[in-house]
Amino acid sequence: MEAFEFNRLVFGLKASPYLACRAVKEVGSRFGSNYSDMARSAIDRSLYVDDLLKSCPTTDSAITTQREVQSLLQHGSFHLRKWRSNDRQVLEAIPEADRATDSLLHLSSNDNPTISNPVKTLGVAWNARDDVFTFVYKATSPQQLTKRSVLSKMATIYDPRGQLSPFTIRARLMFQELCTQQKDWDAAVSDEQSSKWQRWFAELPLLAEIKADRCFKDARRPPESAALSVHVFTDASSHAVATAVYVRCEYPDGFVKVTLAFAKAKTAPIKPTTIPKLELRGAALGVRASQVVARALDIPVEKHVYWTDSTNVLYWLRSNAKNFRSDIATRIVEIQKSTTADQWRHVPGKVNPADLGTRGERAADFIRNDTWWRGPQFLQSAPAEWPKTNLTVPAQLPGQLKKKPAITFAVEHEQIRLSPSTYSSWSRLVRITAWCLRFLGNLRARITRGRAVPTSAVVVPLQQTDGTSAKSAASNSTDQHATEELSPQELQKGDLVLCPSPDGTRGQWPLGRVVGTHPGADGHVRVVDVKIADKIKRRSVHQLVPLCADSG
Structure with missing residues (x-):
């Protein structure tokens, strides 16, 4: 009997994705001591399978990081190729053989590289010339609309940061309506529902007009001078709950840039639930979303500000969770573990951007909605001009357990008295x-x-x-x-x-x-x-x- 051993990683095994990532990180761990922190951090945090995405504050740091990462991974015989950058000098510093060769960039221009088509980066289209993310989808709809076909088409929209939530939540709500009818997966939908789906499919090409900034800071100002803070907006309706997370960069000269960093919308449960409870569910969703942004950007949680238009949520978060029913107390505890009551503020419902994710928007409307992409206008002002939060907690709140008075009775019994x-x-x-x-x-x-x-x-x-x-x-x-x-x-x-x-x-x-x-x-x-x-x-x-x- 002879035993054979693979000399190369086999593609397609269950363990192959893990082994590929683990092998690269092992190289960085073993040989990274002789390289800069920027290079080690790029391999440890910015590498996903075979795609490396790294943002550097300056051109010189980007060139240095690229060379060190290339050299570090050579210890494991990993040669990185197909480099792209939004900076001309960085591209010129990379050997031509290692640059992208798909005719997407041309260094012959006098200014920045020209990009003929966006390139997919982890499934998201990136326009390197303008340094923006774009979304390109076809308007073709299935020949026969069924639960299976519409779900398959919905799955083609890849939106990991939730920037299309006001548009995609419409499809989720329509699909939830199909599920409540308990039809077969291959049964045709009704004419009324078919017309709704056809209108939604027809709006898909309009998403190509979206240009979402990749960088949260202003490229014309020194990046180290920006004061970063995270603002989380939450909202809920009878149909959905949503949250929108913005990164606010304030510079010493008073300039402020606010960018949508992350968003998420979820359909409300089919079982009827009160609006205050849904608002609390949205607040918990906002806390989880802010933690995702905090881990990715290394922004301390202390610099997070949470906004909601529900006074009930603000009352609950300023109370003891033990005084409420278990369904409310559970979410109160979850929120209070990660935030403090002082971090939560009240925002008028008319300027709450998360409201778009709870009711859905036509593509033509939310694409040009500056509140969704840049946040409320008051974030451009100094904190002293933000909406004030003046609350007086009432004696009885929704879902609060009623205290039953303890009544003590003194009962006198005739006792047997024996000496x-x-x-x-x-x-x-x-x-x-x-x-x-x-x-x-x-x-x-x-x-x-x-x-x-x-x-x-x-x-x-x-x-x-x-x-x-x-x-x-x-x-x-x-x-x-x-x-x-x-x-x-x-x-x-x-x-x-x-x-x-x-x-x-x-x-x-x-x-x-x-x-x-x-x-x-x-x-x-x-x-x-x-x-x-x-x-x-x-x-x-x-x-x-x-x-x-x-x-x-």
């Missing part, structure tokens, strides 16, 4: 007390089982008995074979008694209440009237077992 000094041990005292409680529980249970006797509390004056008599009284209520009776006593109206029956067992004796007494000539009561259930019977006191001596 501990009369017992020889703690265990004997506990045992006798348990017998007494069992006796009282049995009596109360007989009343609740439907005996037609008023439910006054049954109290046995145990404090007047010793442990032996208490245990004996409890035993009499549960032991069917016991024959001892309670000691005779003077009965009064209202006393509870057990009425023994000659043919019944002790456990089945009925419970009664004394409703009348008949004293003798000597004043002693020997005969009483007892109410048993709904009948009144006359009995001798010697035929009754008294349960209490309470006058009721």
Whole structure:
């Protein structure tokens, strides 16, 4: 048996993309110590598979970085070719054999290189002459419009930075409407929906007019003098939530340049949701988008300003998340982990650029909408002239849990009081007390089982008995074979008694209440009237077992 080993990386394996990237980064890690930080950073952060995109502050730094990266990767036998640049001097410094040879640039011009067609850079068309990104799409629509065909056409629009969100959200909303109808993937759409899709497809060629700046700073001013800050706008409607992130560069001379850096729009859930909750969802989306921009541009989060036209969101973020329902509290916690309440400000809805991403725009309209591409006009002014945020948090906010007042009741129970000094041990005292409680529980249970006797509390004056008599009284209520009776006593109206029956067992004796007494000539009561259930019977006191001596 012979074992064969690949000497080259095989294209098409599952691990091939990772191995390709890892091999290049390994070269930079092993041999980068002899090169500048700019070159090492270019390989570590600006290289994606076989495409290298690096922005340098000056022409000299760009030439130096290109040469160092080329030399560094030669240690791994990686030779970079097809170099392009928006600067003529940088192109002249690159050997002609390593320049792009697709006839896109010509150094014969006296000024900048001329570009006949934009070149795709990671799927995005870049016009190197004007240093702008463009979008070129064909207007052809599928012959038969189905869910499958329109989704396939939507997927051809590659917009990683979300700059086309006001236009693409229209297609997403229309596709969401198709999904709610639960039609088959290959079933034709209705005529009304077909006309909407045809109009959307017809607007695709207009996207070629878009020229989005690649560089956020002004090329005519020193790049190191710019003060960078990030402004995040969020909004929501019943159809979608959106966010737009802008980079604001302010120079010492007062010049300000604001550029759309990132945007994202998402359809709202099909299940109806309140607008304040959607606004909070949009705020969370804005925080995630700002973190993407912060990692890419190395702009500290402390320099981020967040804008929303929802006062409810501002109230929520200034409150404790524990006071709200879980669905609201979860997003509040997510936002509060990355931002502070002071970073959130209120913006009027009319000048909120994120509003375009929530309702959708025709291509002809949003292409020329300066608010979308350059942000609100007030960002061109000093911070002192920005909209003020004056809020007073109300007592009750939407979704806030209502505090239930705690009510405390003082309940006094008639307790069995036995004198501990009369017992020889703690265990004997506990045992006798348990017998007494069992006796009282049995009596109360007989009343609740439907005996037609008023439910006054049954109290046995145990404090007047010793442990032996208490245990004996409890035993009499549960032991069917016991024959001892309670000691005779003077009965009064209202006393509870057990009425023994000659043919019944002790456990089945009925419970009664004394409703009348008949004293003798000597004043002693020997005969009483007892109410048993709904009948009144006359009995001798010697035929009754008294349960209490309470006058009721």
